[in-house]
Amino acid sequence: GRICHALAVDPGSMLAEDAVEADARRSVARFRRDEALDALAPEDQRLLYVAAEVGRVGGHLRRLLGRPPSLIDRAREVKAITGGHAGREGYALGRDARLRWAPGEAPVPSMHGLLESWSVHIASVQLASPQIEAASLFEEGAVPVIVLNRAHPRCRLPLARRALLAHELCHLLHDGGTRELLTVVSRDVSDDPIEARANGFAPSFLAPQPWVRPRSSDVYDLVVEVASRWGLSYEGGVYHAKNLGLVDRDVAKVLLSRPVNIDASPFEQMPTRLVAADGLSPAPLVDGLVSDLAIEAQAADLISRGRLAEILELA
Template identity: 30%
Template structure:
């Protein structure tokens, strides 16, 4: 799905849909300079190629070629989707930034050791029936494959993915208070990556937990590992609605055992909602499930049923790993967790330089990078230890 463009203006307008003034603010290049580059009146410098490559999600070297060709990876596939154009310039830039971070993480992990093949449970065999039936069936199958036993809730979706599906990377990003709940990437340049919006509705730990289960469905059911996976949840076209219904049903059924879902059919609205909320489902998902499966009509707000607040246990168990207490506020959210830890390990073991570590973090090398080593309890490089 590679594309070709005659000049930088076509890349900006046709691929990204960015305004010229937005690119100017994002890169620090003046609008006059950008106009000259887009009209091929001036040659692109190496620094300009770097900053534009970051904003456009393209390899810097490709921007100096004619024609300019995209790689056809997950990010450029997403850039061609209608839902990508339905979000703001700032959200599009944030999505590109997360794609860049996932690519950085993949490179760092390859430096740290032999590349490990992606291993995911096989759930893609076709199922019959309506999308929500397919989603429920596949979630039940995943629970069996991963030996999820007992009638209680999954204590933490964060830990469930980390411990049972280590091939999948979970990152957090600021995609805007009105941005998508999640983005999913997968291609040879990135591990299968779930990105959760740390703003907006995902600030609620139950919504964030549900979003993670929802995006997990996309990785396991919608990616064939031969072609790039790129999905933006919440802004899908009409043709994508079936995928979203399936993912929602998958999330409900994964988080709550079938016997429990069946047991609430004859309960009062209050008791049914209260029981399902105990499994860490957000109220909106409970309301939709009960309406579709049992005909129970719940009020729009849980307050009307006297069901308010979120348990402190869920707040703790679904707290994003690696965000609280991170020592450098200048590091973008998407680079504070797995990227920062992999970069710290690579720097500690001499596989990358200090400047390269700073680049992986997305900040200047003049900052106190060693505090990141301390944060992850990773030893400094040998030369720094000797100097101390």
């Protein structure tokens, strides 16, 4: 794994029995926009390259275990931004995705858990590029991958991380030049309409308008109620209430000057991970759904212990 990492060689091909074939999609050419590459340190480019391989290995393990494809494979529909209101389009997409794919008029207890139940691998790693919040990778046949930058403050706060995962879901479902391939990098400051659309998608997926019916008449209490009920940060609750027409713009500005901490404890409980029988520890990029799949496959004698070690050490 370390040799592959240093040389930017395809680690997944080292695990496969088949002859290696050149494929431009498996290089950094898979990035959707040049500016995404420009925002990344070279070591982060290499890390995301390996993250794509983790997704491919996860897809192979999923098939070995007889598991169904990710829901993203069925739900993914690349959509162009059609007007000048990307955020508004994101709101519509988020609402529609929630009502179709996660129905039930109740808060999502955990975006992390929901995405894993859809066979999305979520890795938390330290990136060298401090402005990068996350990256999403999709490739047909692979497990979709979301990489969170644990060096970024939003990835360390449960409610902010929850919103960020919903933001990345928009990228997985709707972004990319083709249906078959996507790598998109999310930065904390961006005027890209794609990011604006995902910013609108996230709160609308977490708290779709048809289900948001606050009882409070006081605007401050209303925002706290919406945020607490649906698992939004206070700031996220203010913006969502404004965008839903529950408070006006001037009131929202005042509310943003009166921040309060929203109790995050009902949300985003981290899943319990499987542990390899001999105590092998997965690298951060593999730790999660893919490490669980690998441990299950080895326990079922579908892969060897040596292959398990190779997978867990991908970095």
